[in-house]
Amino acid sequence: MIGLLKKDFFILWHAYHKNLALVLVLYSVMALAMDLTFMVFFFAWISGFYILSGLTIDNYSKWDLYAASLPVSKRQIVGAKFILITLALLISFVIGTLLCGLLTLLKGTPFLENLLSLFAVSFVCLAYFGVSLVLSYKYGVEKARTAVLLAAAAVFGCLFALGKLDLLQSFALPGLLQTLFLGDLAIWGWAVVMPVCCILVYLLCWAIATRIYSRKEF
Template identity: 35%
Template structure:
């Protein structure tokens, strides 16, 4: 595994050293100049994308044929890509969080580190989801075709999510939103009036969402699901790789 990781690492650094540095400067610069946290979230995804290129480099040099003649197991060959992806996601997550420490909105107090953490965790979960889909598809169809297939799969997932929200009644949606803290309580007790009054408010800020423990369950659940999906994806890719003909 060490040799495989080193191979991918040295290829990516050799090919993309300047590019990675430029992306880092550009994304950090845009985030700070325009006070846009989104650029730091996107950094996690962007760095992950680089590791996907390692599969393309392998294809162009027919590395997998050669790898089958070496004393390494298919699970290790595939696993090194997953590990590299995880290192990229964790590494860019740490860079992003450190960058948030000096972020203008954080310095001014208009944004909390809590919000930054949630955004970065969501970006990490999304990256894990992307790789969980794209790596097995790359091993099955080749990395070029896999990119197109991943976009189609993500669009299908979005359609499923949108259809679900359409199928649910507004009352059912409100119950779900309320459960996770995106909406205030349906009614609150007014001590002056001595009775409950309707108080149906949609919460728009993370500070409000974060007060609900269920919201943290949702974030933690998304990350846990992302990790679980990643592990399952690794197993699926290993099976595909083992049965692939070269």
């Protein structure tokens, strides 16, 4: 497993380290100098896409065919991708936390509010890229990336449109959900319930992706 993680890390580092450094500097400057706080949350989103691009490199290099001759299981091959996604999101969370601290010192922005938002975004990205990995193993990286992006855009677009038309108020949330996410217990909903749900989705995606990949013949 460690060898698989090292293989992906060195390939991605060799292919994207300059681009990654540019993105890190650019987004940091935009967040700190231009008061674009939301750029802090983009690190989690971008880091996952770098990992997904590793699947594209694997396809072009016929890695799966070569891996079939190695003393590693298909479960380990898939697991390495999911672990790498997790590590990338952890690193992006640390970077985002540091930037939130700098924003508080330099701009006086609310640290806990930004940190909670970063926390929520990181877990949403965890579930998002879990679904992306499942679809990538099933239909290929390009089709999966397009499908998930379109689905996410459609969901957020509908919510935005309903909000503009003041139609969201007509949708009544169940009492428990309303209490957890809109009521007095909202902090626990966003800090506990939502992360747990995202982790469960991620683990389910891990199991499904392993099953899909195990049935493939190379």
